[in-house]
Amino acid sequence: MTAIALTQSPTRTPGALQRVVNVVKLHFANPYTVLINPWIILIGIFLVNLAIWAIIMSQVTDPADRADVTEGFSYSGSSLFIFVYMMIVAIQAMNQTFSFALGMSVTRRDYYLGSALTFVLLSAVFAVGMAVLAAIEEATSGWGVGGRMFTSIYFGDGPWFERLAFVFLAMLFFFFVGAVAATVFVRWKALGLTVLLGLLGLITLAFVALVTFTRSWGSVGEWFATTGFLGSALWSLVISAVAGVAGFFILRRATPRG
Amino acid sequence: MDDSRPIFLQLAEQIENEILSGALPEESQVPSTNEFAAFHRINPATAGKGVNLLVDDGILYKKRGIGMFVTAGARERLLAKRREGFRTEYVGPLLQEARKLGITTDQLTDMIRNEDTQ
Amino acid sequence: MTTIAEATGLSKHFGAVRAVDDVTFALEEDRIHGLLGRNGAGKSTLMQLLTGQEFATSGSVRVFGASPAENASVLRNVCFIKESQRYPDDWKPKHVFRSTPWFFEHWDAEFAEQLIDEFRLPLGRPIKKLSRGQLSSIGVIVGLASRAPLTFFDEPYLGLDAVARQLFYDRLLADYAEHPRTVVLSTHLIDEVSNLLEHVFVIDQGRLLVDSSAEDLRSSATTVVGKANTVDEFVGGREVLHRDALGGLASVTVAGLDDAERRAAAAAGLELAPVSLQQLVVRITGTAQKEFEVSA
Numbered sequence: 001m002t003a004i005a006l007t008q009s010p011t012r013t014p015g016a017l018q019r020v021v022n023v024v025k026l027h028f029a030n031p032y033t034v035l036i037n038p039w040i041i042l043i044g045i046f047l048v049n050l051a052i053w054a055i056i057m058s059q060v061t062d063p064a065d066r067a068d069v070t071e072g073f074s075y076s077g078s079s080l081f082i083f084v085y086m087m088i089v090a091i092q093a094m095n096q097t098f099s100f101a102l103g104m105s106v107t108r109r110d111y112y113l114g115s116a117l118t119f120v121l122l123s124a125v126f127a128v129g130m131a132v133l134a135a136i137e138e139a140t141s142g143w144g145v146g147g148r149m150f151t152s153i154y155f156g157d158g159p160w161f162e163r164l165a166f167v168f169l170a171m172l173f174f175f176f177v178g179a180v181a182a183t184v185f186v187r188w189k190a191l192g193l194t195v196l197l198g199l200l201g202l203i204t205l206a207f208v209a210l211v212t213f214t215r216s217w218g219s220v221g222e223w224f225a226t227t228g229f230l231g232s233a234l235w236s237l238v239i240s241a242v243a244g245v246a247g248f249f250i251l252r253r254a255t256p257r258g
Numbered sequence: 259m260d261d262s263r264p265i266f267l268q269l270a271e272q273i274e275n276e277i278l279s280g281a282l283p284e285e286s287q288v289p290s291t292n293e294f295a296a297f298h299r300i301n302p303a304t305a306g307k308g309v310n311l312l313v314d315d316g317i318l319y320k321k322r323g324i325g326m327f328v329t330a331g332a333r334e335r336l337l338a339k340r341r342e343g344f345r346t347e348y349v350g351p352l353l354q355e356a357r358k359l360g361i362t363t364d365q366l367t368d369m370i371r372n373e374d375t376q
Numbered sequence: 377m378t379t380i381a382e383a384t385g386l387s388k389h390f391g392a393v394r395a396v397d398d399v400t401f402a403l404e405e406d407r408i409h410g411l412l413g414r415n416g417a418g419k420s421t422l423m424q425l426l427t428g429q430e431f432a433t434s435g436s437v438r439v440f441g442a443s444p445a446e447n448a449s450v451l452r453n454v455c456f457i458k459e460s461q462r463y464p465d466d467w468k469p470k471h472v473f474r475s476t477p478w479f480f481e482h483w484d485a486e487f488a489e490q491l492i493d494e495f496r497l498p499l500g501r502p503i504k505k506l507s508r509g510q511l512s513s514i515g516v517i518v519g520l521a522s523r524a525p526l527t528f529f530d531e532p533y534l535g536l537d538a539v540a541r542q543l544f545y546d547r548l549l550a551d552y553a554e555h556p557r558t559v560v561l562s563t564h565l566i567d568e569v570s571n572l573l574e575h576v577f578v579i580d581q582g583r584l585l586v587d588s589s590a591e592d593l594r595s596s597a598t599t600v601v602g603k604a605n606t607v608d609e610f611v612g613g614r615e616v617l618h619r620d621a622l623g624g625l626a627s628v629t630v631a632g633l634d635d636a637e638r639r640a641a642a643a644a645g646l647e648l649a650p651v652s653l654q655q656l657v658v659r660i661t662g663t664a665q666k667e668f669e670v671s672a
Contacts, residue, residue, distance in 0.1 A: 014481070019448055022478040030464065030471045096464035102429055103461050104479035105451040105524075252446070255430050256462070264591050265571060292553035299545065300571045301408055302553045304591065354643070 019106070023114020024121065026101060027093055034093050034122055039129075042082050046133075046149060049078050053147035070146040074153045079130070083174045086126070090119060090178025091185065098186050099256035112183075112251045116244055119179060123171035131164040156229040166233045173236040176243040183247040187254035265300055269308030274336055277317065277328055284328045288318060378405040380526055380558045381426055386435035387582075388421050395421040397582035398435070403526070406556040408548075410573035410590070412566055412657050418582040419562040420458065423528045426560075427456040439526065455480060455524035457515040459531040463503045469514055470499040480522035487551070488521035494543055508535025516544050523555050530562045541565075545572060566654035570594075576653070580661040590653070596632045597656055601625070602646035610644055617659045629659060 014022070027034055053073060060066050094115055101111045134150035142148055155163045184192045211217055224232050276282040291309050295302040309326065312318040317332045356366050382402040388395045396418045403409055411419050424430035425437055428444035428451060437444060444450045463472060473492070477483040492499065495513040503511070512534050519529055533541045549572060552559060563569055576593050578586035586593065597617055600607055604626040611628050618629040629651055633641065641648055651659075 014452065016448070025478055026475050029475045030467050033464070033466055096466070099462040100464060103456060103458070104476065105427070105454050105456065106479060107428070107446045107448050107451060109446055110448060253431065255424070264595055266591070292550070295553055296546070296550050298571075299549065301574045301590070302549070302556075303407070303574045304571075351642070 016110075019110045020114045020117060023101060023106060023111050024118045026097060026104075026106075027115065027118040033096065034089055034118065035125070038082065038085055038089055038126070041085055042079075045078050045081060049076065049147060049149050050143055050145065053142070053145040057145045066146055070142055070148060073142070073146065074148040074151065076149065076152060077154065079149050079152055080154060082126070083170055086122075086171055087174040087178035087181070089122075090175045091182040093118070094179060094182035095185055098182075098251075098254070102256045108251050108254065109248075112248050115179065116176075116247075119175035120172065123168050123175055126171050127164050127168035130167050131160060134163060135160060158229065162230050165230060169233045169236055169240075172240045176240040176247070180243040180247040180250065183250040183254065186256075187250055265304050266308035266311065269294060269298065269300070269305060270311045273309070273312060274317065274340075277333055278336055278340070280333075282328050284330050284332055286328055287324075288326045288328060290325060379403070380405045381437070381439040383422075383426070384436045384438075386422075386425060386437060387433045388418075388425055388430060389433045394582045396425060399579070399582070399584045400435075401577060401584055401587050403558055403560065404575070405558055407574045408552060408559045408561065408572055409575045409577060410566070410569060411560055411562040411577050411579065412564070412586075412653075413562075413579040414661060415564065417579045417661075419579055420460075420530050421582075422579065423456060423458070423530050423560065423562060427451070427454055427528060429456070452479075452481065453525045454528070455519055455522040455526070456528040457519035457530065457532050458528075459512070459515075459534050461515055463511075463514070465504055467503050468500055469497055469503065469506070469510075472503075472514055472518065473499070476518055476522065480518075480524055482523035482525075482555075484521050484523055487523075488517055491517040491520060491547065494547075495540060509537065509540060510535075512536050513540065520544075520547055520551055523551075523557065526558045526560075528560045528562070531564070532561075533563075533565070541568060545569065548572070566657055567652060570653035573653075578657055578660055585660055586657075593656065594650075594653060597629055597651040597659070598633050598638075599627055599629045599649040599651055600641060600646050601627045601649060602644070606644055606646060610641055610646055617656075629655075 056069060057066065060069055097115075098111065102108070106114075130150050134155075137143060137148065137150045151163070155166050181193060181196060184196045188195075211220055227235065273282070273288065277284075282288055288309075289297070291306045292302055294300075294309065295305040298305070309318065313320060313326070316329055317336065318326050319329050320326050353363070353366070356363075361369075379402045382400075384400050386399045387397055399422065411422070413419050421430060425432055426439060426444060428446060431445060439450050440453060442450050444454065469492075473488060476488070477485065495510075495517060497510055497513050497517065498506075501510075506514075512532060513536065516529075516532050516536075519527055519532060533544060536544065545568065548559070548561075561569060561573070570590065573590045576586060576588055576590050577584060588596070599618075600610060602610075602625070604621060604624050607626040607628050611630055614630045616628055616630055620627040627649075633648070638648060
């Protein structure tokens with residue numbers, strides 16, 4: 001027999017953290033999906049808005065009217081779109097890389113933890129980025145045309161750090177709802193996703209029905225009022241966390257197919 | 259490397275042929291197992307088996323850390339072995355076939371002489 | 377010999393389909409194993425079980441002494457290249473090779489570069505726009521350059537032309553000789569690889585039919601050709617793997633013959649023809665030869 005078996009040089013076993021970090025790097029290997037495209041979209045929406053603001057403002061000359069219009073702009077939901085887009089990013093990122101990661105001998109556990117860490121990082125990056133844009137928006141009195149997108153009323157009317165926290169929490173929420181949807185899709189394909197969406201629809205309907213029939217809309221409103229803007233947002237962490245944990249267990253038994 | 263006999267035997271025989279023809283002189287270095295494997299596109303373990311067969315027979319010897327060499331006197335020993343083999347593998351069947359066809363031993367020797375002078 | 381991986385009573389059922397059915401075998405260290413069988417025989421599922429990508433219905437899998445499923449310390453030494461490997465749609469090959477060193481600790485970047493050159497893989501072309509063969513060459517390059525102690529190639533050559541396939545076989549052989557490792561090569565192009573293999577498994581309908589050294593398998597059958605009655609007389613009570621007849625001639629494939637039997641056959645005026653590994657697998661699995669040839 002050929003006795004030429006070279007002994008394998010002893011190499012460092014990558015620790016658990018390193019393996020998770022490697023998955024994060026995998027998500028950023030081509031930064032377009034998770035980082036560049038969302039920013040392009042965000043900037044795109046911003047530019048379109050900027051054009052609209054400029055056009056509208058060119059027709060408004062009275063300072064009092066201008067203030068009203070700016071107030072009106074703050075109700076624009078343009079920047080909310082970016083959150084929904086994040087959900088799609090999460091679904092895409094996981095659906096695209098799951099099979100590949102397993103092909104690279106990554107465990108589902110490391111893959112999921114790495115993806116979750118990626119989503120937390122992305123939430124932070126986007127929250128900080130949007131806080132910076134909000135600061136510029138305030139400093140330039142709405143980009144010089146009285147526009148409001150990053151200081152939209154939906155992000156609260158508190159100080160900058162409250163807005164930052166809110167955006168971060170909202171990002172987390174949409175990323176992890178996206179993540180759980182992605183794991184359902186990876187494991188049970190379109191059928192699973194359809195069932196999941198159906199279930200969520202039913203739960204929402206049941207909640208609305210419950211509140212309506214018990215005539216409790218008043219108490220619901222009261223709850224939001226007493227919990228406060230940021231307080232309500234903090235409660236979304238519960239849903240984000242539940243989604244995050246559920247995604248983990250769903251993915252643990254998923255298999256890459258065709 | 260494609261008749262029905264085991265590949266390692268075919269490889270061993272081929273190396274023997276090269277020693278007999280003088281392509282691999284005595285005390286010269288022979289290619290490594292991996293080189294044989296790559297050249298013949300065969301599994302290195304199979305190539306190793308063929309080479310080791312010759313090492314066991316004393317046709318090749320290993321110099322630790324350097325490689326494999328043709329043993330002094332290997333050619334002579336191979337010749338002797340092949341000559342013995344020639345008798346059983348060629349002469350025997352030849353006579354057998356000749357008898358089947360009614361060719362006498364004398365006729366056969368004549369045929370061989372004629373063939374040789376051509 | 378050290379056992380690298382073993383399966384015991386391993387089964388994987390998808391509903392009523394027994395993709396892998398009560399299979400028991402072992403992979404020995406630093407050998408090139410062939411996993412042969414028809415399309416849909418269960419080869420891919422078996423490899424997915426060995427790499428923890430699928431979960432067994434019953435039975436057990438041990439790789440490097442432990443279950444491979446969700447086991448990072450096992451999987452870090454495993455590379456599984458499969459024909460159906462998906463890559464992220466918006467990636468280019470360069471993204472693949474950017475990430476492989478993170479996951480394979482024995483990754484040889486220089487070797488990878490050499491292979492990229494030899495296979496003429498365009499690194500900057502979107503994966504979606506690659507030809508089937510170029511896609512396959514990504515897998516082949518990853519599988520070779522990862523130098524994982526246990527490497528699986530599942531029909532890695534789809535769409536590769538004969539030249540590229542030969543390049544793959546040559547590089548595999550040369551690199552394996554330099555860096556011995558355990559390889560499992562699943563293929564239905566048996567003739568092309570038969571001389572590379574040291575050990576052969578044949579699987580059909582989820583069951584393991586052959587578990588034998590390639591050398592033993594090659595000598596395990598011979599085709600005897602001659603006059604029908606002479607052939608029948610010689611074959612006698614032997615197990616017949618295959619029989620063809622043409623007029624008064626017969627061609628019968630029987631289990632291996634020893635030297636004395638070979639001489640007896642020659643003396644009886646019969647011709648003996650070798651049986652290639654591919655022919656043998658065809659005989660064993662009762663398949664049309666066509667299934668084991670390159671389809672355009």
